[in-house]
């Protein structure tokens with residue numbers, strides 16, 4: 001049995017905690033941390049085996065630490081886990097991409113940092129293609145306006161999405177600029193950039209679309225070995241419209257992949 005701890009109990013973290021409590025072969029949830037300790041206690045109170053509610057630094061007691069908190073809380077969860085040489089599953093890929101010195105720290109401590117595919121599709125193909133020449137990687141994301149509300153880039157540039165009548169291209173730039181401007185929205189772009197040709201060369205286009213009922217991500221890759229495009233239309237989570245329901249499922253698949261005898265896909 002590998003021990004697991006979760007930092008953040010929102011749309012992703014609570015789903016994962018519930019799934020682990022129902023039983024995921026080979027893994028046992030021992031601790032959780034969140035911003036509001038009382039809320040966290042109440043959330044896990046009815047569990048079959050309630051995990052301890054601990055401060056974020058104590059999550060590193062577990063062999064596997066799942067980070068599922070806002071980007072601003074990423075380092076507080078990641079650093080102790082990395083220092084203790086743990087396996088860190090990081091949902092806030094954009095935050096990681098902006099603090100890549102953590103990867104060097106992990107190398108020194110023997111920790112591993114794993115970014116699940118999350119709400120995206122096709123990172124296996126992107127990683128494989130990146131062993132050869134890749135000419136371009138583009139991601140186009142389309143979300144209902146409520147899934148983008150409050151992003152720092154929109155506020156800084158005075159872009160209002162209220163009463164939007166048709167789809168609007170709200171951002172075009174590289175993955176680093178996107179992660180800075182939309183920390184709660186473009187973790188998929190960050191994961192794509194880290195899987196492929198890096199944040200400077202990965203192009204991001206972000207649309208607010210009042211007709212969209214799903215979070216739609218299309219990637220287009222031009223590489224020497226292959227040209228491919230893939231689209232995923234994720235159902236927004238009922239708890240947080242910015243986050244797709246695929247994300248906790250992807251983290252579960254990633255977790256199982258750490259130990260399963262037969263593992264399909266890279």
Ligand SMILES: NC(=O)C1=CN([C@@H]2O[C@H](COP(=O)(O)OP(=O)(O)OC[C@H]3O[C@@H](n4cnc5c(N)ncnc54)[C@H](OP(=O)(O)O)[C@@H]3O)[C@@H](O)[C@H]2O)C=CC1
Nearest residue numbers: 008009010011012034035036068069073091118119184243
């Ligand atoms: N890789 C991917 O494909 C995707 C990644 N994400 C990213 O994953 C992360 C989690 O997303 P999601 O579950 O939707 O987010 P939510 O906003 O639904 O939940 C975040 C949770 O973190 C808690 N929290 C807030 N501050 C802290 C803190 N300082 N320390 C510990 N916990 C804290 C919140 O507590 P409280 O409720 O008390 O505030 C809440 O329980 C985000 O960074 C998001 O952008 C999201 C979607 C897809």
Ligand SMILES: O=C([O-])CC(=O)C(=O)O
Nearest residue numbers: 119185187188215243244
């Ligand atoms: O869930 C999604 O569609 C993607 C998302 O929010 C992110 O990348 O942060």
